[in-house]
Amino acid sequence: MLNQLVLVGRLTDDPDLRELEGGKKVTTVCLAVPRSFKNMEGLYDTDFIECILWEHIAQNTTEYCHKGDLIGVRGRLQIRTIENQEGKKISKLEVIAEKVNFLSSKKKE
Secondary structure, three states, X not given: OOOOEEEEEEEOOXXXXXEOOOOOEEEEEEEEEEEEEEOOOOOEEEEEEEEEEEHHHHHHHHHHOOOOOEEEEEEEEEEEEEEOOOXXXXXXXXXXXXXXXXXXXXXXO
């Protein structure tokens, strides 16, 4: 069985590194990924996909990438059950990054 995907897109915001109580580092980035075909109006739609990055991948991405940079993400899909504000349990589909390639970035000043 296989659970793997590859995304190439642009960061919609600067990555923001957070440290959790246990000391693990994490950041969530949103990738703007244009579709490869035009819609009925003759325009390309764009999907906005959230990706979760852990530990050294999160640190390096935060250090070297910023809004608008083109990155490649190889990862897996994960379904997590969370409770919303009304107390209802909902399933959330997440992309967990296993490798990130910097396709157009430079170290932040």
